[in-house]
Amino acid sequence: MDLRFVCGARAQANDISGTINTTLVLYNDSELSGDVTCNVPLSATGANPCISFGADHITLRLNGHTITGPVTPPTGCSLPSDHMFGVGIAVLDRSDVKIEGPGIIQHFERWGILVGLTGHPNSEVTVKKVTAHHNCWSGMQTFSTTESNFEENVFTSDSSGSNEAGCGGT
């Protein structure tokens, strides 16, 4: 499979497919050109995303493809006490960014999509026409996020491995 951007380098944009082994940080409009398999190791405290947004005013288009994490819930799911955890796509400290489907985000240790964390707020985030499926905790988790649009998404069969954390579709 072709993987144009890996290893946490600055992605100048564009086509993403194949296996991601280190967090892919987006700085430009980008899109999937094929399915993606994520094998990002849990090496940093907090979220260890497969893909993260590194700039404002950009869009990630999934183009009908699937982003698959390393676990099959409930096996391998994150515990609330874990200091490092895997997520599919992270949007932290961003404004005016968009994740646009159709496309599937599945099989991550904690959240399929993470929008914000305490101390890392977002605004004007759009998540549209995305399916979050079989993620351990929530399909999508938002913290401290304002003025955002979450529309026409499907959240299904998430949270089967939340390990007592209060989780669900969103």
Added chain:
Amino acid sequence: MVSGKNNRVRLNTFYGNGSATSKDSSSATNSNNFGLGLFGASQNNLLEKNKIGGNINGLYLGGGGKVTGNIIRRNVILGNPPA
């Protein structure tokens, strides 16, 4: 959704989410999992025209009284089983 404000959650589908065995404590009666949940100071959000079915809980409003000012309208919340 935790401490979100002025967001729009519209036209989404939430189904088959949650585990009946996930509880806040060993003495808790019900699962803490859900289809769509608001927690913390989640305020002034619009939850509209969503379909929420087949989850452990359908719509979960937590937040210790800080979940206020939200508009929840025209949703279909059906067949979410008790824990």
